Amino acid sequence: MNIIDVVEQKYPSLSRQERKIALKVIQHPADVKKMNINTLSKKAEVSTATVTRFVKKMGYPDFSQFKLGLAEATSNITENVDNAPLPDQVTDFYNQMITGTWKRINQKTLNQVAMLIKNAPRVFIFGLGSSGYNAQELSQRLMRMGINAFAPSDSHTMYISSSIMQKDDLLIVLSVSGKSNEVNEAVAVAKQHQLKVVSITAFDDSPLAEMSDYQLSVQYSEFVDNTQFINSQLGVVYIIDILSTMLLQNETYKARYQQTVAAILNRKMK
DSSP: OOHHHHHHHHGGGSOHHHHHHHHHHHHOHHHHTTOOHHHHHHHHTSOHHHHHHHHHHTTOSSHHHHHHHHHHHTTTOOOOOTTSOHHHHHHHHHHHHHHHHHHHOOHHHHHHHHHHHHHOSOEEEEOOTHHHHHHHHHHHHHHHTTOOEEOOSSHHHHHHHHHTOOTTOEEEEEOSSSOOHHHHHHHHHHHTTTOEEEEEESOTTSHHHHHOSEEEEOOOGGGTOSSSOOOTTHHHHHHHHHHHHHHTTSHHHHHHHHHHHHHHHHHHHO
């Protein structure tokens, strides 16, 4: 694990000021390794004392040693594309989000989750806000394969659904931060029924991850860019696409999906 991985892992436990430094390190490591402590503190708008505390939390005695670790970690990293045309910048963001998620993929866990979906009599999918849209998308895909899937659209309905779940049901929870209190409260109720919980989240030590039996990790969008209004759910969408593709290897699911395609086309032709 290199220093950038360490910073990403410890990010949730950092103070608000320390997170400013962390984002500079994660987003622009090639630039940070050339800075002195005063330059970094000004760029991050924090004190030099905060930078010193930050590097010690990362396991380094001082900023000079931290930069040596950063230089080693960034030996193969190219410069950023801040001055490139905007379409190129957005493409670079997409590539970093997908590549970051791809690096976190555990094929064994993916296989286990696909099997859980196949065997569960009912699949519940939780998510709020942007994650809620993806929960609806995953639910629709599973339904088109003939899988009983439900995606409650609000926290109240999630809580109610959790209270009537059965041991053999499966709960899939989408939350990039893993810190949504409303979602986590519903998950805690569901756990009382001893069913399996799968989380799609960015942080291994989040409250949601700690309640999960299986975790599918995604890249956190702010680690790539926290200044642009770009879809933060790309990693989640990528995981959903992978799971959907895996499930469609099943001939029964594939046939059911094709049946829904035909039904839609027939309706449009009327």
